[in-house]
Amino acid sequence: MSAPLKVDRISCRYENESAVNHASFDIEPGDLACLLGPSGCGKTTVLRAIAGFQPLIDGAIYLDNQCISSPANIVAPEHRNMGMVFQDHALFPHLNVERNVAAGLFRRSDSDRRRIVGEMLERVGLQNQMHKYPHELSGGQQQRVALARALAPSPELLLMDEPFSNLDGDLRERLGQEVRELLKDIGATCVMVTHDQQDAFTFGDVVGVMREGHIEQWDKPYDLYHEPTSLFVAKFIGDGVFIEGTIASATEVKSELGLLRGDLVTDLPVGTPVDILVRPDDIIHDDHSTQTARIVKRSFRGESYLYTLVLPSGSKVLSLVPSHHSHAIGEDLGIKMEIDHLVVYPRIKP
Amino acid sequence: MAIASSSNTEQAQYRFSSALINSADPWRIGTVVIALLAILPVFAILWLAFFPTENIWPHLVKTSLPRYLQNTIVLMLGVGTSVFATGVSTAYLVSNYEFPFRRMFEWLLLLPLAFPAYVVAYLYTDLLEFAGPVQQGLRTLFGWQLASDYWFPNVRSMGGAVMLMGLVLYPYVYLLARSSFIEQSPNLSAVSRLSGRSPFKTFMFVSLPIARPAIAIGVALALMETLNDFGTVDFFSVHTLTAGIYDVWLNMGNLGGAAQIASVMLTFVVLLLSLEYVGRRRQRFYQSAGRFSNKQRKQLVGRSKWLAIFVCAAPVSLGFILPFLMLLKYAIQYFEQSWSPEFREYVFNSLYVSTTAAVVCATLAVVVCYGRRLHRSTSMIIAARIASVGYAVPGAVLAVGIVIPLASFDNAMDTFFRARFDISTGLMLTGTTFALIMTYVIRFLAISIGSVESSMSKISESVDMAARTLGYSASRTLGRFQLPLLKSGILTAALIVFVDTMKELPATLLLRPFNFETLSTHVYQFASDEMIEQSALGALCIVISGLLPVILLSKTISQSQSLASRA
């Protein structure tokens, strides 16, 4: 069965650069975790370290409470019982689908192997493609075979390195959801690495935002979005702008858009200048509102418009409005603040 | 999961305790040992150079060394330019344009590889010298009598050497440039053409620079061969550093002096190896993961068509067809004389050492390349580089460098066994085919490493990682998942070593055991007495055996093209 994974303040070097810097997180059995971050943040290195391909210069990794990686010792990858899926699927080009999936089952009996392969392929919906070769399959099909191959030996942990990056939009989301369902069904534990927020949010139970080798915040997607703990995460996740404000009390902030009150509890002294995170969904369209802002840009999103609005002070905010309200650029739009999650950061003196 | 078992957790304890990655794993050890063996002769030479019995370095520097240097540099520049021009132009034509016989030219252009340079040198001298048919014809035509009556370029000169070596060595550049051109995405040149550049400019500013790393490697290889050559430069009285080594060592009896010249040559060696290294580094980024799209070749018409045919036909005719026909003629003429039981023995000997060397080289190359792939540390990269050093060291120098350590080993063993067990083990390694084959292996390991590495680098690392996570150890990953995909690289490696060993001369002359003649030593013997006609049969055999691998090479290339394009 799957086992808990503990990554404890690991640091790694990759090609003479400090790629991972005291990264830590814990994963419970059955969790689908995501490492999210811009390229170069070290997420792939962390994955490689978990798999056993990357030596550590500090910290340790524990699987099922046993140390599998430390600066002194590394358990060889082939003994970790982990499965891995890659961005380029890495299917063995000279083997057909059936053989690819069976590749990790060489220690089983023939009958066992056949059964498992059959089951796995059914789960990914490719039982009719058994005798095809990788180059005869589409991108989505290839990734499914790769997934089946990785899962066939019942690994304790599944690792995925940008598995959907090579697929186009619609397929991506679909496959992401399918894979999630499959893994939940099996009860697998998974760590996925991606640079795409949408992938992470669709897929992950818990997401870690990485930056420069370090994990900024490790949280449920919802919390990341609505309660980012650092400026970086706030900027990285979702759309949003910052407007200036001042602390009015322990639970209130004064701003251009009025006195804001949400679920904020802060111990910053009254009068501290802060930046307030304002998401597009925090500003709603209200024709009856006295507060207006001028539309300077709009972006059609299908079911909504994303308006860029200018406040009287000159600050810009974003607002996501259902698209049956169509307003033109230059119009004044009535707006109302509806901030449930009030997130502020002390303003950094330039 | 379907197979849930508590036994997994039980096993976990045992599993992890015995499964630690050993830094002393066989691949790493193997690579290091190979590297040490390869560099042993170089150390022996350097040792000799710095501690000679009679130091003639001051004399050398004052008199002959500057000339040797100059001649070597001129020769290398000349050959480098020649192989570049020939190799690149033919490769480009054959990959990008359609014209009559193009398919045939693709593999025909490889043929000169089968010819040893010195054989071609002797044949062309035969053809172009005063008494040869060309000058005879001219004299009859114009009524000249003596050499002093007219001017005809002297083949036995620096110019002749440059041209002939260029003729025989351009396939290295051709081969590599061609792979590069073929792999280039047609989109690149499409973009260039759309922005207004003519085909020629597109070639100069897009295709050529991208192929530069591959071309650099090809030129480096050709120049290493040039540096090594003794037969041609000796015959043509072009006094290069190699000739200097032979001279100082054999005519002046000063091995230390020879080792000193050899050390100077090592700087050239280092330069060439760096050139090749840089080329291979860049190549990694320039290679488009082996996706060969079906290239649209442009059909040539009219003058361009004929020009293309001419440009491709010239090197093939001059570098192979003409010399081959000459050899054929002499072989038939002198067949009875040449076909003796001794001759059959020479053939067997040549085949034996060449095949053994090829197999050993290919195996060791796989060890080194895989070792480097597994442990991506600077020390392993250096070890792999060191293992390649032998290629650039001239055969004769390598031979001396080998005899000394091997003989010391033999003598030490003998002394030991004599003292302990009162048995004389005698010479176990020196003077046997072991020494000879070891020299070949050290000398040609570079090219097999290069070929295997080039194939291995086309296999994405994720395939390795996938196999490992599925439970295959490093060794099994190599066996089950890499070797099938490396077949063409390994075959290429083995074939080229086979051909090179068949042609090899200087080291063979020095290291062969008693009564062990190979085809190459046999040909050299006769040719240097200007009796090449009698040994033409032998030369023909060398060339024919050199042909088969060359043709297979060509087939392998087109096969792997189609396999990779499907992947």
Place this chain on the structure above:
Amino acid sequence: MKHPSALLLLTMVALGISTQNVLAQEVNVYSYRKPQLIKPMFEAFTAKTGVKVNAVFAQKGMLERLKSEGRNSPADLVFTTDIGRLSDFKNAALTQSVQSDIINAQVPDNLRDPDNHWFGLTSRARIIVAAKDRVADGEITTYEDLADPEWNGRVCTRSGKHAYNVALISMMMAVHGDEKAETWLNGVKSNLARKPEGNDRGQVKAIKEGVCDLAVINHYYMFQMISDKEQKPWADAVRVIFPNQQDRGTHMNISGMAMARYAPNPDNARMLMEFLASDQAQGMYAEVNGEYPVKQSIVLTGYLQSLGAFKRDNLALDKVATNRAEASKMVDRVAYNE
């Protein structure tokens, strides 16, 4: 494949060892002489005594090989084509003294080592050949003449570094002293019609082609050329001149033999040496190769007879040998080969 490297090493060693020959009644020869030239003698020896002769013919690196093989060297005898190499072997302590009255009786004193380490077997005269139609009889009579400006652009020789020429230069040094010898060499160099290339026969060919008018060669090449259909015209185009008949005589070199210091089959080796010094063998050299036997009393026939008697330079070859290293350097200083 558990341990590829170990398996490999074993295979290689096995392969190597398998080619070792360990039989009785044989003698091992390391020879600089070309196989065609010496095989007939060996075959005659085997026919007479039943002892098999194993020969390694190598033009390069013989000395080094012997040196590194040391005590375990299988070499019994060493054959060379000139005095220089013979003395090199002795100086490298790779030879041993052979006391044999038979051999001493066959080889004159000045053509063998005072310590009996090496023995000449044949001698060869370094002669000048001249284009019959372009050089008058008596126009050139000495080695020294070769440096005369009148021969400017008319002389061909093989590489100055070749042992035969080095011996010649060594002789000039012994006779005239280093300085004068270097002046002479410079003079010869400026008279060269082309950069030295090819072997001795190639020079005669060049005369035939009109490239030059004079060449310096070993006498027996004339003999060999006459017997070859293609090369006969070259020989016919030149006249043979034995230089310095009016003073010290023509420079002679030798091909010779020495017994290796650690010879495993010394008795067989000695037998072979005595055979090669015998009248029979010496006669064979004369017949087969056109070289002069060292034993003066052997009657000459055929071509050698037609060349007639000539005065030989009796300089002890020892002296020639000691100048070798300097002579070689002199060739470098003068840039003779460029």
